[in-house]
Amino acid sequence: MHDIRWIRDNAEAMKAGLKRRGWDGLKVEETVAELFRLDDERREIIARTQRAQEERNRLSKEIGQAMGKKDMALAEQLKARVAELKAESEGAGAAETAAVKALDDALLQLPNLPLAEVPDGADEHDNVETRVVGAKPVFAADFKPKEHFEIGEALGLMDFESAAKMSGARFVILKGALARLERALGQFMLDLHTDVNGYREINPPVLVRDDAMYGTAQLPKFRDDQFRAGDDFWLIPTAEVPLTNLVREEILDEKALPIRVTALTPCFRAEAGAAGRDTRGMIRQHQFTKVELVSITTPEKSMEEHERMTACAEEVLKRLGLHYRVVTLCTGDMGFASQKTYDIEVWLPGQDRFREISSCSVCGEFQARRMNTRVRSSEGKSNRFVHTLNGSGVAVGRALIAVLENYQNADGSVRIPDALRPYMGGLEVIAAA
RNA sequence: GGAGAGGUGGCAGAGUGGUCGAAUGCGUCGCACUCGAAAUGCGAAGUACGGGCAACCGUACCGGGGGUUCGAAUCCCUCCCUCUCCGCCA
Incomplete structure (x- = not known):
């Protein structure tokens, strides 16, 4: 399995390697473009999920503190706000899991790349x-x-x-x-x-x-x-x-x-x-x-x-x-x-x-x-x-x-x-x- | 197959709903002491991902997955693994 970050940084080497493996040029371009798309999507979703989670964690902590001070009114108020965030946060979590899996599935299909010294050839x-x-x-x-x-x-x-x-x-x-x-x-x-x-x-x-x-x-x-x-x-x-x-x-x-x-x-x-x-x-x-x-x-x-x-x-x-x-x-x-x-x-x-x-x-x-x-x-x-x-x-x-x-x-x-x-x-x- | 007990950092082992990424011990690394070492004292140290030029910030992770809850190492379900007893078996 390849490292998506390596592929990002070495896209041309990745493409050249797949071509040496006998992959068709068009398929190589499509595959790499698709990997980038999946990775962009994945990172965007992760960033979004984390922001939502951060907010939830912060508010939950405040609830604990409010309850510690016996300020039940404030605690209830905060609870209501967290409940609102919950649905959004859960949807984001599921999307993140799916996005990570989609990228992994694509990466698992890629063969290892030949070293430079390996002779080129078809069969x-x-x-x-x-x-x-x-x-x-x-x-x-x-x-x-x-x-x-x-x-x-x-x-x-x-x-x-x-x-x-x-x-x-x-x-x-x-x-x-x-x-x-x-x-x-x-x-x-x-x-x-x-x-x-x-x-x-x-x-x-x-x-x-x-x-x-x-x-x-x-x-x-x-x-x-x-x-x-x-x-x-x-x-x-x-x-x-x-x-x-x-x-x-x-x-x-x-x-x-x-x-x-x-x-x-x-x-x-x-x-x-x-x-x-x-x-x-x-x-x-x-x-x-x-x-x-x-x-x-x-x-x-x-x-x-x-x-x-x-x-x-x-x-x-x-x-x-x-x-x-x-x-x-x-x-x-x-x-x-x-x-x-x-x-x-x-x-x-x-x-x-x-x-x-x-x-x-x-x-x-x-x-x-x-x-x-x-x-x-x-x-x-x-x-x-x-x-x-x-x-x-x-x-x-x-x-x-x-x-x-x-x-x-x-x-x-x-x-x-x-x-x-x-x-x-x-x-x-x-x-x- | 039946009954029961467990799975927490490199290892051992606390922690049974909030400030716990997690006490303590061992091991590891640095510093001090020493001629040097040991002993002792002080200190440091998890992994992955996301954001950032960076310092750093954030998120997740206490066997795996799912659930309850405002909040889970802690409660529930499920799977895997280990151990004990019984049964069966090469």
């Missing part, structure tokens, strides 16, 4: 490859690497049909060694982030209320992408939601920052806008496991933290011996709350292309404003909003896909990467029973 084709790490695995000349679902199904350990019977499309059942492989990947990543990368492990709720979803900006704009649980809860689409909301409505000590937390959770996504995309296999599921990284920092440290977080996620792939590249998302491809995003894309030989396996974003104070999370200032100055960052470290389901495709053998078996063997009871190869 994923304009993302910029920032670095490439490792190399494609080498297969025999006459062997065409299979896709993960072919490998999994042939092994009899990946079952889409049974999943469809009980839950429908976009679900999968992993069995035996593949079920364990997914568990191994999650444990491995969590251990890496806690033991080596300095994150604190959290086991959070996966059901959250509206406020939390507003805090990280899944609501109000992306309601259709979410799963509802009962009347009160949402299923989290990512552990970013509970991890970031850990500090909602807090005023933090600067000494306590940075806060680095990680969690392994199931994630739930309706995939409403993705009909027909990635329907085969387990690339895009309604339910998947992900290890998430979240950092809360001071405004000064967030950019540095962004690089650090991305490196922490990359370390997962390095240790698994997977080939990947890091791309800087262009303005048109970034998420709603992000100022700058690195995607990590892992090489999938079966698909013969890179696919996203992690996304690391710095959100500036965008989420902190929504959550009202601040850092206490040392000397006299007013408290500032913290900066928030989130990144996948990494998506477990997609990591499993990557292991299957990169470590497959011509005979249909799959070698286990060294880093995972301790988590697989020493197993070296997954082969058909």
Whole structure:
């Protein structure tokens, strides 16, 4: 969420930012003009309400004093005057509430603005490859690497049909060694982030209320992408939601920052806008496991933290011996709350292309404003909003896909990467029973 | 699910209709004392919004929302949360 005062003072920067986000020029002008109108209205109403309230307070105090002096006649006279003001004052109060809400609703619809260094572009084709790490695995000349679902199904350990019977499309059942492989990947990543990368492990709720979803900006704009649980809860689409909301409505000590937390959770996504995309296999599921990284920092440290977080996620792939590249998302491809995003894309030989396996974003104070999370200032100055960052470290389901495709053998078996063997009871190869 | 007790500043904890943004203690910051520190003494300090070039003024905030009243931290309703007992449950 943006600060209306900042928008007032930096209208041109706001407009330019929205245009870089891909907004139509006319829509930008209309939107900003409407914000100004709502804010003018709001301030005028507030001023009016306050004047009315001031008068009421003053007279009420006089009533108290009159009664103290036992001057009942004066008190009654004053009461009559306050009663007259009352209706006016109440109407003004209601108008104020409505005006504040109207402005907030409009502000909640605005995406975060891209940083200057973010490349301009319309969609994923304009993302910029920032670095490439490792190399494609080498297969025999006459062997065409299979896709993960072919490998999994042939092994009899990946079952889409049974999943469809009980839950429908976009679900999968992993069995035996593949079920364990997914568990191994999650444990491995969590251990890496806690033991080596300095994150604190959290086991959070996966059901959250509206406020939390507003805090990280899944609501109000992306309601259709979410799963509802009962009347009160949402299923989290990512552990970013509970991890970031850990500090909602807090005023933090600067000494306590940075806060680095990680969690392994199931994630739930309706995939409403993705009909027909990635329907085969387990690339895009309604339910998947992900290890998430979240950092809360001071405004000064967030950019540095962004690089650090991305490196922490990359370390997962390095240790698994997977080939990947890091791309800087262009303005048109970034998420709603992000100022700058690195995607990590892992090489999938079966698909013969890179696919996203992690996304690391710095959100500036965008989420902190929504959550009202601040850092206490040392000397006299007013408290500032913290900066928030989130990144996948990494998506477990997609990591499993990557292991299957990169470590497959011509005979249909799959070698286990060294880093995972301790988590697989020493197993070296997954082969058909 | 049933019964009861609570939710007040960074923390603890008074306050049951008017001068209460709120006693007191702890913690924090400044000053004095001290070679220095501790102890002690004195003093300072909430957040947000509106107005103003500013000093400053005003409004709101005692878990959230609504109500009663001339006036609400205080009374009523409702929701959320915490605790105790009972029931149920992985």
